[in-house]
Amino acid sequence: MTDVAKKKIYKYKKVLSNPSRWEVVLKEIRTLVDMALTSPLQDDSINQAPLEIVSKLLSENTNLTTQEHENIIVAIAPLLENNHPPPDLCEFFCKHCRERPRSMVVIEVFTPVVQRILKHNMDFGKCPRLRLFTQEYILALNELNAGMEVVKKFIQSMHGPTGHCPHPRVLPNLVAVCLAAIYSCYEEFINSRDNSPSLKEIRNGCQQPCDRKPTLPLRLLHPSPDLVSQEATLSEARLKSVVVASSEIHVEVEHTSTAKPALTASAGNDSEPNLIDCLMVSPACSTMSIELGPQADRTLGCYVEILKLLSDYDDWRPSLASLLQPIPFPKEALAHEKFTKELKYVIQRFAEDPRQEVHSCLLSVRAGKDGWFQLYSPGGVACDDDGELFASMVHILMGSCYKTKKFLLSLAENKLGPCMLLALRGNQTMVEILCLMLEYNIIDNNDTQLQIISTLESTGVGKRMYEQLCDRQRELKELQRKGGPTRLTLPSKSTDADLARLLSSGSFGNLENLSLAFTNVTSACAEHLIKLPSLKQLNLWSTQFGDAGLRLLSEHLSPFPPVPSLTETLHLWPPSHPPVPVVSSCMRLPAWSREESETSPPPA
Structure with missing residues (x-):
């Protein structure tokens, strides 16, 4: 200037x-x-x-x-x-x-x-x-x-x-x-959290006594004698109702003594529990309803509606899903029924998007954290539709790259009951999941297996898919029966159909070395390769076999020797994509040829 x-x-x-x-x-x-x-x-x-x-x-x-x-x-x-x-x-x-x-x-x-x-x-x-x-x-x-x-x-x-x-x-x-x-x-409610149930208190199933300042805007109304008793234990607790009110927010919290054993067992832990564990993992743990004042209610409705509008734009949806993946909302909002009900539209839009970069954001950011999938699944704080949104999320995830044994194991451990209930109501995705659990031997308990079979046979689509599963199991037993060659080489230009036709023609229980070099097989043939119990060496030189097939092999061929031989291909990992991390733990790749190393570097 x-x-x-x-x-x-x-x-x-x-x-x-x-x-x-x-x-x-x-x-x-x-x-x-x-x-x-x-x-x-x-x-x-x-x-x-x-x-x-x-x-x-x-x-x-x-x-x-x-x-x-x-x-x-x-x-x-x-x-x-x-x-x-x-x-x-x-x-x-x-x-x-x-x-x-x-x-x-x-x-x-x-x-x-x-x-x-x-x-x-x-x-x-x-x-x-x-x-x-x-x-x-x-x-x-x-x-x-x-x-x-x-x-x-x-x-x-x-x-x-x-x-x-x-x-x-x-x-x-x-x-x-x-x-x-x-x-x-x-x-206002967040700033007065000493008057509201903390994460640990919600998890414990009862509100702990604490010093309350009379000058705070939130005051405890209708106190119960049990609430201030320091000697009361969780097993002796009776049904209590605590009402917290302010000029803007009215909160009612109900606590019961029927909390899940998994939650009460870790109640003494000083660390903060998982978000969804705290916020009503099951209705028996605690029930919280939040009522906002008129102005706050209008503000909430306006901005949740804006999030809905943003989710309607295809080009904005991937970035929006990524921004919302860590669940960037306070726990009071997630315990508010109106908020989670309105936000459900946004999650539904994510679940309907076929792009993996969008629907993968339904899962947690990293292991040990909860995501929208857990929040809106049956038993979660936001589930209000008997699992319809949960079924949509599972359907889109199973249709991309999450049709894995690990994902099925997590469903079997945490959501087997809802899966069986939805399958009983004729949901085809859940019927398919139950069949996959039986096919991949996810369920170890015989009674649970019989219950799953009964559930499948109670509907037309389930009965048909279970019969197809039984046919595949009979073919698998025939395929894995001892006998047949120990080494097998497919002719060049063979396809996935040729490999499937060959493996269905006899017993290959002794097959240890399979060469698919210079064939036209793709990752789709991995479904047949995982049925070979004695397979030790696999030659995939110059094929179309890719990452999806390797993921399937790494999950289902865990009895492999520590160092099997898997020959590298030109199509497997382009220079722009790293090798599949899960494969590196169980497979060693031989040295690249000189001609290949000139075009792209070997995998790490």
């Missing part, structure tokens, strides 16, 4: 620091804005200085009328087209949105400002007032007569008319605003 510009800025700052008549002040503000816009200097400080002067003026004069507020906002509007408002000005804008949501200034002046913030902001953590202003602006739109229709049109304008949004920062910024707004709905 030049000395001349500094002198002009200083002059306006001095004039506006002691306002006498607001007509003169408004005229000086307009002159200041014109000076900044017509200045030949391309310097951010030229535009920011007038905004900071006006911001200071507004913060020092809080008794202005609404009309004076709007006149000042309209006067500085040209500067806001290419500049973010400073923090104090954002606070002034927030106040105007709250007090005058139907003002034309909100639509005509604030809309381009918020659009610029959503398109260009890189980190709301560095400028939280911008996020708060965006949040209040959207709530002001929701207060108009059309309500959510106006908000929907605003979201459409941010995405654009094409199938792909040209602004990569819009979605993350919108999600950040939604998460902060939803958190604010439960903020």
